[in-house]
Amino acid sequence: MKTKTVFLFIGLITLNIKVSSQIAYTNVDNHFSAQQTINNVFKVNSAAYFNGGNNYVNSSGNESGFLFQNNSLFRAQLAWIDNAGNGYFGVYNYALGKWQQKWRNDGSVTIDANLSVLGQTHFLGKVTGAGYNNSLLIDAGYGYLEIGAMNEGFAHLQTDRSTFYFNKRIQVDEGIISSYNEDLNLQTSGTNRIFVSNSSGNVGIGTTSPSEILEVNGNLRVQGQYITTGGYLELVNSSDIDSKVSIYSNYSGLEGGIQITNRTGGLSFQHNANGGTTFLGGNTTIQGNLEAKKVKVTATPGSVPDYVFQPNYKLPTLNELEAFIKTNSHLPNIPNAKEIETNGQDVGDLQLKLLEKIEELTLYLIQENKENSNLKKQITKTEKENQELKNTLQEILKRIEKLESSEKDIGVKTKKN
Numbered sequence: 539m540k541t542k543t544v545f546l547f548i549g550l551i552t553l554n555i556k557v558s559s560q561i562a563y564t565n566v567d568n569h570f571s572a573q574q575t576i577n578n579v580f581k582v583n584s585a586a587y588f589n590g591g592n593n594y595v596n597s598s599g600n601e602s603g604f605l606f607q608n609n610s611l612f613r614a615q616l617a618w619i620d621n622a623g624n625g626y627f628g629v630y631n632y633a634l635g636k637w638q639q640k641w642r643n644d645g646s647v648t649i650d651a652n653l654s655v656l657g658q659t660h661f662l663g664k665v666t667g668a669g670y671n672n673s674l675l676i677d678a679g680y681g682y683l684e685i686g687a688m689n690e691g692f693a694h695l696q697t698d699r700s701t702f703y704f705n706k707r708i709q710v711d712e713g714i715i716s717s718y719n720e721d722l723n724l725q726t727s728g729t730n731r732i733f734v735s736n737s738s739g740n741v742g743i744g745t746t747s748p749s750e751i752l753e754v755n756g757n758l759r760v761q762g763q764y765i766t767t768g769g770y771l772e773l774v775n776s777s778d779i780d781s782k783v784s785i786y787s788n789y790s791g792l793e794g795g796i797q798i799t800n801r802t803g804g805l806s807f808q809h810n811a812n813g814g815t816t817f818l819g820g821n822t823t824i825q826g827n828l829e830a831k832k833v834k835v836t837a838t839p840g841s842v843p844d845y846v847f848q849p850n851y852k853l854p855t856l857n858e859l860e861a862f863i864k865t866n867s868h869l870p871n872i873p874n875a876k877e878i879e880t881n882g883q884d885v886g887d888l889q890l891k892l893l894e895k896i897e898e899l900t901l902y903l904i905q906e907n908k909e910n911s912n913l914k915k916q917i918t919k920t921e922k923e924n925q926e927l928k929n930t931l932q933e934i935l936k937r938i939e940k941l942e943s944s945e946k947d948i949g950v951k952t953k954k955n
Contacts, residue, residue: 692718721746749776835886843894846901853901869895 603617615630619637629639631651640648645663667674673686673694684696695702716722717736723746724732733742742748744755764771773783784797845851854862854870868874872891873883 833885835889837886837890841887841890843890843897846894846897853898856902871895 600620601617603615605612606614606616612632614632616628617630618627619625624643626640626642626648628637628641630636631638636650638649638651642648665674666672667684667686669675669684669686669688671686671688673684673688676683676685681697681699684694687693717734719736721736722734723730730746731743733746733748734740735742735748738748740748740751740753742753742755745753771785775781780799782799784799846853859870862870866874871894873881873888
């Protein structure tokens with residue numbers, strides 16, 4: 539035999555064995571120097587030293603091994619158990635009443651005891667544990683950690699503690715962190731920061747009940763561009779979804795625009811940067827000055843006062859206008875100072891009323907021009923008539939002077955005669 543096996547047993551050993559090798563028995567003078575067969579109980583009251591090749595322990599039963607006894611009590615058994623072709627070499631603990639170590643024919647090893655390893659452990663084969671579906675169960679006293687693939691779909695890492703603690707960062711090669719069938723929470727200091735709903739997929743920042751794809755409860759600050767492709771950003775009052783601010787990029791033909799809408803009519807503002815068009819609807823209040831290079835006010839049909847120039851328009855006479863002004867201290871169809879100071883002025887409406895007054899004034903000027911033309915003609919005629927009268931008068935005066943001169947000449951002649 540090439541293999542040399544040495545066993546040293548201290549204490550009382552009781553064996554029902556057949557020894558088929560060299561035996562050196564040193565406690566007494568008896569000495570077995572060759573192969574011996576012992577068919578009875580072989581007792582050693584001190585130490586037994588086997589020094590030779592392979593030492594055989596044969597048994598006609600299904601157990602072959604050694605029993606360890608102390609104070610007449612069995613303590614342990616080291617034996618080979620023939621288990622219908624799937625036998626094992628094991629260590630039996632009588633105090634616990636179980637085989638705590640088993641080395642099987644199929645190469646597997648079972649250790650049913652707490653194991654302390656002071657050095658490195660290297661496993662060349664698979665390791666199975668006492669957890670679910672042979673997962674590895676690690677019990678550290680405060681709780682357990684269970685590691686293993688417990689079904690065909692997943693590899694599991696489970697514990698009975700409320701929290702996993704990692705003292706280093708976690709790096710994921712595929713870049714995916716997911717929840718199997720629960721909501722996903724990202725916390726710092728035990729406080730939820732980012733919440734993802736398992737049922738809807740909605741994401742909440744500062745809230746665990748997001749009602750939209752993204753809901754932020756708190757202030758939001760963005761540095762840089764917010765880029766959308768054919769979409770828009772909309773700020774909506776949750777209690778009044780018709781009141782909103784929409785910022786859009788190439789959405790429904792409104793490229794690069796902003797829209798502010800209040801369903802109560804307070805403000806409706808829309809701007810299309812592409813076409814340079816801005817729409818402002820509803821009642822709008824501006825606290826301060828409004829400066830613009832150009833203001834366009836549209837008018838409803840029939841409101842433009844071209845009706846002043848219609849033949850059936852009744853233009854007040856200047857006397858009637860004078861009487862109205864004396865009574866009311868303002869022009870007809872124009873709000874007085876108190877109304878404007880109290881209610882303000884409608885620029886479009888006031889412009890149309892002022893245009894009405896300008897058109898009426900134009901009619902007055904036309905009338906005055908006609909009257910002036912008639913007066914001018916009359917004056918010209920009168921001047922002509924006056925000139926004719928003047929010429930006639932001058933002719934008469936000349937005749938009178940001539941007659942008077944003739945009378946003087948007749949008188950002189952008479953005196954001479």
